[in-house]
Amino acid sequence: MKIRNISNLDDVVKKINFVRAGGFPNYFGPQRFGIDNANIQNALKLNERRVSKNLKSIYLSAIRSYFFNEILSERIHRNIHRTELDGDFCLKAKDFEDNQFMLDYVQGTQDKSFFLTGSLLGDNRPEKINDIGLLENEIISKNRDLFNIIKCNRMQLSQRLLIIKPMNLSYYIDLDSICIKFDLPSGAYATSLMRELFKEI
Known part of the structure; x- marks a missing residue:
């Protein structure tokens, strides 16, 4: 991937090195939500109209991603x-096909085989009176209509890594351009990585 006309190449290189060592936020990319958040x-x-099973799945997935x-x-x-908080759910390295994509370890725990995740909310979400439960409740309270759709469609709770580390991240500079190469696991978004590297540049 080649990005041209970069005025602050040194800043981009610093960010590349930071992401190489520590990973980047595992956001769902904008394509998940459609043009102008149409999904x-x-x-x-x-509830107002019938749509195909495939479209319904896309729309529901967009809500959980949001x-x-x-x-x-x-x-x-x-x-x-x-930072691991009270109520966080951590997954073991063995739960992933290729743990080399994962962050080395969760801060706050000595066990390097665990990785910090966030919730993909579901109807079976437990009511948690802890740090994570309170944080999730704050977000849900601002988007009650969306969460009601999750409940009505009986979507099941699952987890997604908060931080992901790209593999084989390399670059070379050509005048005012930079060419970046990397590998990501399934479900991670290159747009989220590029956003991390080039925001505020």
């Missing part, structure tokens, strides 16, 4: 996205 808007109309992104964004805002 979210269509999800809100599911909540995940909002929760992750709030954790970043509070600088707690790399």
Whole structure:
């Protein structure tokens, strides 16, 4: 991937080195939500019209992705996205096909085989009176209509890594351009990586 006309190449290189060592926020990319968030808007109309099973799945997935992104964004805002909190759910390395894509370990635990995750909300979400439960409740309270759709469609709770580390991340500079190469696991978004590297540049 080649990006041209970069004025602050040194800043980009610093960010590449940071991401290489520590990973980047595992946001769902904008393509998940459609043009102008159309998938979210269509999800809100599911009770008003019939759609194909495939479209319904896309719209419902967009809602859960939206909540995940909002929760992750709030954790970043509070600088707690790399810190294990009361109520966090961590997955073991053996739960992944290729743990080399994962962060080395979760801060706050000595066990390097665990990785910090965030919730993909579901109808079976337990009511948690802890740090994570309170944070999730804050986000849900601002988007009650969307969460009601999750409940009505009996979507099941699952987990997604908060931080992902790209493999084989390399670059070379050509005048005012930079060419970046990397590998990502299934479900991670190159747009989210590029956003991390080039925001505020």
